[in-house]
Amino acid sequence: MKLYDATYSGHAHRVRLLCGLLKLDLELEPVDMKAQAHKSPEYLALNPFGQVPVLEDADVVLRDSVAIILYLAENYDDDRTFLPLDPIARAHVYEWLATSAGPLYLGPSRARVIKAFGRPGDHEQAVATSHQLLGIMNSHLEARSWLVGDGPTLADVACYSYVAVADEGGIDLAGYPHVRAWLARVEGLDGFVPMPRLAKA
Ligand SMILES: N[C@@H](CCC(=O)N[C@@H](CS)C(=O)NCC(=O)O)C(=O)O
Incomplete structure (x- = not known):
């Protein structure tokens, strides 16, 4: 799983935090926001809003931290601790x-x-x-x-x-x-x- 990440982004941190708590391996792909890499054509193809984070999991590409943590909880939290079934x-x-x-x-x-x-x-x-x-x-x-x-x-x-x-x-x-x-x-x-x-x- 790869996270398009920026160190000081709290939105990206949410994803890193959940992956830590779920003990999921996450490859970090730093996005150089100072150099406007998040507005490059390649990055806009991943997220047309030009924002960090984006998650790639095999052929799934997801933008938006809330969508990403919901996806991770639904697919990788076997106990459903983080997204209760009730x-x-x-x-x-x-x-x-x-x-x-x-x-x-x-x-x-x-x-x-x-x-x-x-x-x-x-x-x-x-x-x-x-x-x-x-x-x-x-x-x-x-x-x-x-x-x-x-x-x-x-x-x-x-x-x-x-x-x-x-x-x-x-x-x-x-x-x-x-x-x-x-x-x-x-x-x-x-x-x-x-x-x-x-x-x-
Ligand atoms: N709703 C988005 C917001 C993400 C967001 O605002 N990311 C900031 C970094 S913390 C960003 O990429 N800003 C650049 C921009 O909006 O142009 C999410 O939850 O992922």
């Missing part, structure tokens, strides 16, 4: 997958890309979206160890990466103790793969 639990996992592509993307992910990568955008708005999300996650995790059920699922995998490096976007996690405890819980899982931190300027 339809209600699974629906709650989908809630957090949608959150990862909604407020998490518009909040911590966008705040970081604006602040640390100098991309255009409204940093203040992204910070406000982040604090709304983190408040909701903190309350949700007050009486729970994991976002859904009593063990890690794709919900935790999808939401971990950008929350773990939220400070790089100027977001302080100090006021969210239950979120910090949850991050530590994810970090303690067998097969955990760290989200690389940006070098301090």
Whole structure:
């Protein structure tokens, strides 16, 4: 299995993290985003949106981190730990997958890309979206160890990466103790793969 990857992409990290937890071999194919390799004709043939990550598994080519982790859980997680078979639990996992592509993307992910990568955008708005999300996650995790059920699922995998490096976007996690405890819980899982931190300027 090959992942078109970028070290500091939280979207790509989700896939690396799940592969670590599932003990799956993953060949990493670095995409040189500084050189705009993700906009080359060859890469656009894999993902017309010109975004990282893309997964190649034999003749299956998949774009979008959420689609990729769903595919991996459905095909390679024999115990169905990460995508529960129970339809209600699974629906709650989908809630957090949608959150990862909604407020998490518009909040911590966008705040970081604006602040640390100098991309255009409204940093203040992204910070406000982040604090709304983190408040909701903190309350949700007050009486729970994991976002859904009593063990890690794709919900935790999808939401971990950008929350773990939220400070790089100027977001302080100090006021969210239950979120910090949850991050530590994810970090303690067998097969955990760290989200690389940006070098301090
Ligand atoms: N919905 C996509 C978003 C992926 C995404 O935004 N990737 C960023 C890197 S973290 C990217 O490739 N940005 C380049 C661009 O959008 O031109 C996913 O979940 O994979």
